[in-house]
Amino acid sequence: MLAARFSGVGDIRILPVQTSPDLPDGSVRIRVEAAGICGSDLHNFQTGQWISQCPVTPGHEFSGVITQISGDCGSHTVGEHVIADSRVGCGTCQACRSGRKNLCRNLSFVGESCDGGFAQEVILPASQILSFPRTIPLRYGALVEPLSVSLHAVNRLDPLPGAPVVVCGGGTIGGLAALLLRQRGHDVYLLERNTGRQTLLTETIGTTPLSADRQGWSARFGPEGPRFILDATGSATVVQMACNRLAPGGRLALAGIFHHAPQMDFNLIVERELDIRGVSAFANEMPQAIAILPDLIPFLERLVTPAASLTDLPDLYTHLLSGAENRLKTLIAPNGTDGTW
Numbered sequence: 001m002l003a004a005r006f007s008g009v010g011d012i013r014i015l016p017v018q019t020s021p022d023l024p025d026g027s028v029r030i031r032v033e034a035a036g037i038c039g040s041d042l043h044n045f046q047t048g049q050w051i052s053q054c055p056v057t058p059g060h061e062f063s064g065v066i067t068q069i070s071g072d073c074g075s076h077t078v079g080e081h082v083i084a085d086s087r088v089g090c091g092t093c094q095a096c097r098s099g100r101k102n103l104c105r106n107l108s109f110v111g112e113s114c115d116g117g118f119a120q121e122v123i124l125p126a127s128q129i130l131s132f133p134r135t136i137p138l139r140y141g142a143l144v145e146p147l148s149v150s151l152h153a154v155n156r157l158d159p160l161p162g163a164p165v166v167v168c169g170g171g172t173i174g175g176l177a178a179l180l181l182r183q184r185g186h187d188v189y190l191l192e193r194n195t196g197r198q199t200l201l202t203e204t205i206g207t208t209p210l211s212a213d214r215q216g217w218s219a220r221f222g223p224e225g226p227r228f229i230l231d232a233t234g235s236a237t238v239v240q241m242a243c244n245r246l247a248p249g250g251r252l253a254l255a256g257i258f259h260h261a262p263q264m265d266f267n268l269i270v271e272r273e274l275d276i277r278g279v280s281a282f283a284n285e286m287p288q289a290i291a292i293l294p295d296l297i298p299f300l301e302r303l304v305t306p307a308a309s310l311t312d313l314p315d316l317y318t319h320l321l322s323g324a325e326n327r328l329k330t331l332i333a334p335n336g337t338d339g340t341w
């Protein structure tokens with residue numbers, strides 16, 4: 001079978017990989033039907049930062065069909081449509097034992113500490129997969145993982161019903177969070193400097209473009225400022241601005257990953273009693289994300305790319321790193337697009 005192999009910073013190739021006919025007990029073999037490229041895949045490609053097994057097959061957002069099972073795999077069966085749970089916890093710490101593995105201190109991800117979904121097939125422990133309805137095309141299964149992150153971000157922000165929300169960053173997580181907030185009836189103001197993406201989201205889900213200009217904020221939210229802001233940029237400059245402009249007692253959820261330790265005026269938080277909440281991957285949102293997926297498909301189908309082939313992956317990395325892609329998710333179909341795609 002063919003798989004993408006990352007073997008060092010800047011080095012990803014599509015190679016034939018030998019697979020064993022035997023599986024470890026309690027594992028399943030999955031024919032990967034759809035996989036999405038994540039910002040963290042690009043970050044790993046550029047830095048290797050979160051890679052703990054090398055070489056490794058990246059990819060943690062994917063769906064497919066079980067083709068083989070071994071030993072006790074619970075209720076999972078051959079032919080079942082499934083998606084991967086990207087989170088790999090240590091399994092022994094307090095967070096993991098209490099079902100909050102997104103808070104595990106040693107949290108890693110499929111595609112970083114074990115082989116992931118940028119391949120024609122993948123082997124995973126049965127505990128690492130969820131059943132996916134046969135009634136939904138499998139390409140949307142690849143969106144469940146980022147949708148779960150966005151759902152967790154919205155749950156953490158927990159805005160009052162009907163309150164306007166500012167979303168900073170209209171990439172996958174910010175864009176999907178904006179979609180979820182719009183579905184719940186919030187007016188969403190989007191700060192996004194890629195004008196093509198800003199326009200796509202305005203036209204598709206009805207967000208209102210917002211710039212960093214202070215007067216624009218005053219005109220929208222009055223002198224107090226907005227009460228709820230979701231950051232999906234991981235930019236210290238944006239977060240500092242958000243803290244500056246939140247209403248006193250307002251809430252900020254941080255879903256972006258920071259690549260530097262920022263200089264920050266913490267008195268902005270202290271003196272106005274801002275409520276700052278972190279967002280780490282997702283908690284128990286995957287089943288809920290699957291449940292709401294059918295209602296979101298009319299929007300999602302306009303926000304994802306058509307299927308690319310696995311051999312296109314290195315070129316897609318280059319394209320995405322250039323910042324030229326407006327759509328929220330680039331999808332690949334490692335086994336083609338007939339049937340279940």
Ligand SMILES: [Zn+2]
Nearest residue numbers: 038039040061
């Ligand atoms: Zn991801």
Ligand SMILES: [Zn+2]
Nearest residue numbers: 090093096104
């Ligand atoms: Zn743990």
